[in-house]
Amino acid sequence: MLKFVDLFCGGGLGARGAVSAGATPILAVDAWDQATKTYKSNFPSAEVICSPIEDLSPSDLAKHHNPDVLLTSPECTSHSIARGAKPSCERSRETAIGIVPWLEAMQPRWLIVENVNRMRKWGRHSELVNDIRSKGYEVNDLYLNAADFGAPQARKRMFLVCDRNGSKISEEDLKVLYAGKIKSARSIVDKTGKYQSRPLYTEKRATATLLRAERAIAELGRGKNFIIVYYGSDYAGGWQSLDVPLRTVTTLDRFGLVTWQNDIPYLRMLQPDELLRAMGAGSEHQLPHGSRRDKVKLCGNGVCSPVMKAIFNKLIEIENNGQ
Structure with a gap:
């Protein structure tokens, strides 16, 4: 060993x-x-x-x-x-x-x-x-x-x-x-509903965030979930599909998840346990300390x-x- x-x-x-x-x-x-x-x-x-x-x-x-x-x-x-x-x-x-x-x-x-x-x-x-x-x-x-x-x-x-x-x-x-298949960002998303999303369109939402979302919606169509990508050099319109691997996790909150309820888009940030899954650490690894x-x-x-x-x-x- x-x-x-x-x-x-x-x-x-x-x-x-x-x-x-x-x-x-x-x-x-x-x-x-x-x-x-x-x-x-x-x-x-x-x-x-x-x-x-x-x-x-x-x-x-x-x-x-x-x-x-x-x-x-x-x-x-x-x-x-x-x-x-x-x-x-x-x-x-x-x-x-x-x-x-x-x-x-x-x-x-x-x-x-x-x-x-x-x-x-x-x-x-x-x-x-x-x-x-x-x-x-x-x-x-x-x-x-x-x-x-x-x-x-x-x-x-x-x-x-x-x-x-x-x-x-x-x-x-x-x-x-x-020898396995490539895993997508969809595989890390929590499906229990424990994380609350808020409507994408609010008075306080930054214009840059809305533009990212609108580029994704224009490409994917309404009703399709996707990820908004913040920070870093971006040449993909500030968003990514859930059907490909997540882009690089950084030390800052970088990823917002857009989902839909009755044709209304909602947004929340990906959470640490989801990012931990993106790192491939498995359920046995824990993050019990810190904010x-x-x-x-x-x-x-x-x-x-x-x-x-x-x-x-x-x-x-x-x-x-x-x-």
Whole structure:
């Protein structure tokens, strides 16, 4: 059974995928208390530390933790296109470089680095890859879409899957591990009726929201449910169909669900439990801590569980084959 240390662990959505594959978290670190509380609630046997990684001594922690895998999801705010026109913060970006001392101290066979694809355009990306290679690791630089692994979300991310024993892994090697159908946004929508919707057309409704809705209605026709998409660069009219995977979940409320009652359109925001389903975490994963806004942020900062499950399944397959 693979044991892993989880840096920038968030609420444990990536860890949920690893655990689903049969791995065990032994140590998790995050600087946000709501993230570490959530992680501990879901994985009580792991040691969970609330701290920036630069304030900890990886060599001291390595005396008590001997992982097979170092799983990392460095802060991606300054790499992400979702940040819009805000200036980049180099300190935020350099959290990725901060994983190298942990790699040196803990000497795991495997290293996984997850981030947005735009990280590849960062000036120090090559430095990070070369640092990892200089420690004796084969670096497999992969670009994976969560929808290809059974998550009902089109979330494209970079994954560096690195092996000290030199294994080569491709996107196709991982994709073949999921033989199911692509899941749509419709599959995440709560059908119990517990969330209240309000009429779309009200005096306080923003004009931009109404224009998004009207473009969708013009395309789909009346009586068809759909999702309004807020924030981020949008080239699809500010809406999406429920019959395709949800677009990328971010740390802000981004998705409004439009439904119909007697030919009248109603609107509500997607809720954290629906976003959690979009992350593919499964019913066993819970978000018991924080405000609604905190829970949305935990989902937006997370790693889609089915992708991490596929990666760990591949690592386990390689180890079982004696490679």
